[in-house]
Amino acid sequence: MAEQETREKIRVLLVDDHQVVRRGLRTFLEVQNDIEVVGEACDGAEGIEAADALRPDVILLDVHMPGMDGVEALRTMRERGSTARVLVVTSFTETRSVVPALRAGATGYLYKDVDPDALAGAIRSVHAGHVLLQPEVAQALLSAEGAAPAQGRGGALTEREREVLALIADGRSNREIARALVLSEKTVKTHVSNILMKLDLADRTQAALWAVRHDMAD
Secondary structure (H helix, E strand, C coil): CHHHHCCCCEEEEEECCCHHHHHHHHHHHCCCCCEEEEEEECCHHHHHHHHHHHCCCEEEECCCCCCCCHHHHHHHHHHCCCCCEEEEEECCCCHHHHHHHHHCCCCEEEECCCCHHHHHHHHHHHHCCCCEECHHHHHHHHHCCCCCCCCCCHHHCCHHHHHHHHHHHCCCCHHHHHHHHCCCHHHHHHHHHHHHHHHCCCCHHHHHHHHHHCCCCC
């Protein structure tokens, strides 16, 4: 269909200190019909400048780089108003990097050995508003000290807010939640804001993990 052919591509920024990795990611992503690599950066500081200048939709960000690391770069991007969805892609398998990255604003966390097609799917998923974590990453986060704030506050949620929270944990966007519950998107946004406020959470990622930790996910 003409509308599908003219639909804007997902604009991706690659931030990784290894040129070979960036080249491999670019080579694969450039053959995707709906994804466009708009820039590259070799460290955190350069990534911040590129995010400011290019305003990408999705950033593939390495955590461990010389100089400013990915977590600090991500914090600075958020402080500067970047709304890009950030998908952390790293070969670093220690769990200590998971919590800081997600708290800094990452919406997905994958390892560099992920299947290429799965990586493209992850980019599409986070761009659509979903939270994406590999199973072992989610487990590491849930078992990390302090990864589940607001213990015991679930009772403050209304039944409808619990339904919305369960769908957030399932990775649904506001539009999908609205359709599932036969609500307007504006009403869903209000419920999401109330959930975050009542549970003292910063974002949807924390809400999704809170729901999993407290057996409120489907």
